[in-house]
Amino acid sequence: MKSIEQIVLTAALELLKNDECGWLCTVVKTFGASPRPLGSMLLLSGSGAVTGSLSGGCIEDELLEKLQRGELAKLQPEMLEYGVSAEENERFGLPCGGRMQILVEPLTASAELCFMLSDLCEALDTRLAKRRRVDLHSGQWQLEDVSRCEPLTIRDDVLIQDFGPRYRLLLIGANELARCISEIALAMDYRVVVCDPREDRREQWSVSGAELNASMPDEAVSEFADPYTAVITLTHDPRIDDMALMQALTEPLFYVGALGSERTSAKRRARLKLLDISDEQIDRLHAPVGLAIGSKSAMEIAVAIMAQLTQLRFLESQNKIDAGDV
Known part of the structure; x- marks a missing residue:
């Protein structure tokens, strides 16, 4: 597209x-x-x-x-x-x-x-x-x-x-939340790539327009990393999510986010620090992911995530205009 x-x-x-x-x-x-x-x-x-x-x-x-x-x-x-x-x-x-x-x-x-x-x-x-x-x-x-x-x-x-290139969204985990995010993101003209190394999850994927990727999460992040790409982990499985985040936080990505509660996010940050990810790199992580709008359902969380991406892109453009960087 x-x-x-x-x-x-x-x-x-x-x-x-x-x-x-x-x-x-x-x-x-x-x-x-x-x-x-x-x-x-x-x-x-x-x-x-x-x-x-x-x-x-x-x-x-x-x-x-x-x-x-x-x-x-x-x-x-x-x-x-x-x-x-x-x-x-x-x-x-x-x-x-x-x-x-x-x-x-x-x-x-x-x-x-x-x-x-x-x-x-x-x-x-x-x-x-x-x-x-x-x-x-x-x-x-x-x-x-x-x-x-x-x-x-x-x-x-x-x-x-x-x-410049279209903004791209790399989602780690082919699940219901990824489906909801994909549908909104595609309508907003993002290129969407969904990475999941688990064959059974890929077989259940059904969103037309979103590309499936079978690579290991860190390899997918490395392949797609650029300043116009956002990476969001969605599996709740540290073996998959942390692998993606370890790579993502070292890349020049537009956005890095991870699904999870405040408690889960605190544990994730502690694990990443033990894996030699610096405090400065960890500070780039948006977790819990999305704007805090009281979202509960998968579609509500997807709206909160896409709203946060929209807000950050707007703030970035406004900062450049105010600074006269053009």
């Missing part, structure tokens, strides 16, 4: 390969509440085909009407703003007070642009990160490699937009 960015960029590449024109539309600024986050993308072809999304459909309809009237930018990027009045908020389905700025970039076939789109698609396929710089006057692109994605920004009339 590809991310929406991969789908949009791939569609743009195919469009240009067929010598067709199109428009790449990107949410570049939001004010107040907005229906789509910063960086959301849409491709509009010359024939009116739409790939991606910017709103609940009303902004897409407005862009199609502009296309039919011949009002979309033809040579240089154009900035459009939606939601500047209460009437527009209602018309475009924006939350009260919400405003969005959309950058509309005309795309025409050229060897250089096709090469850069191909480079972006290949980077996303291989879980590498790329930065796109767009001159807002000329529309010219520049690409560069980056080690970590930063939030989209506009600086000195240049759009700076990073593209």
Whole structure:
């Protein structure tokens, strides 16, 4: 399953390969509440085909009407703003007070642009990160490699937009909780891998879209470890969970969590310390896993876990914006 960015960029590449024109539309600024986050993308072809999304459909309809009237930018990027009045908020389905700025970039076939789109698609396929710089006057692109994605920004009339791999969730243990987490995570565009060395547990697995992995837990963690991966242990079996955690806490992972009560988590931390895992590494462990929302059922725990991942990703992006690290 590809991310929406991969789908949009791939569609743009195919469009240009067929010598067709199109428009790449990107949410570049939001004010107040907005229906789509910063960086959301849409491709509009010359024939009116739409790939991606910017709103609940009303902004897409407005862009199609502009296309039919011949009002979309033809040579240089154009900035459009939606939601500047209460009437527009209602018309475009924006939350009260919400405003969005959309950058509309005309795309025409050229060897250089096709090469850069191909480079972006290949980077996303291989879980590498790329930065796109767009001159807002000329529309010219520049690409560069980056080690970590930063939030989209506009600086000195240049759009700076990073593209990175989809976040990945490695779950240790193919059980009912893993099923609930997988279903939510897949709907939230995570790539989900479920590792369980026990054949009988793998045979019972039935979530379409989640990949099964039969490796030993430490080997699976080592294979998938990168800054866009979260590892969560779910088996309640220290022989399996601790093996995964020993490896996970030494890797540059986005998140490491373990299922268990406060008492179980304290015992787990004590065991890890005896296994030469440092205090600093152990401090990275989220245990009990998930936000403390009083969850009891498997689906409630899954909601708490995915809510915590969402919160941490949001806080990380906000900290980068506040620090001016882009």
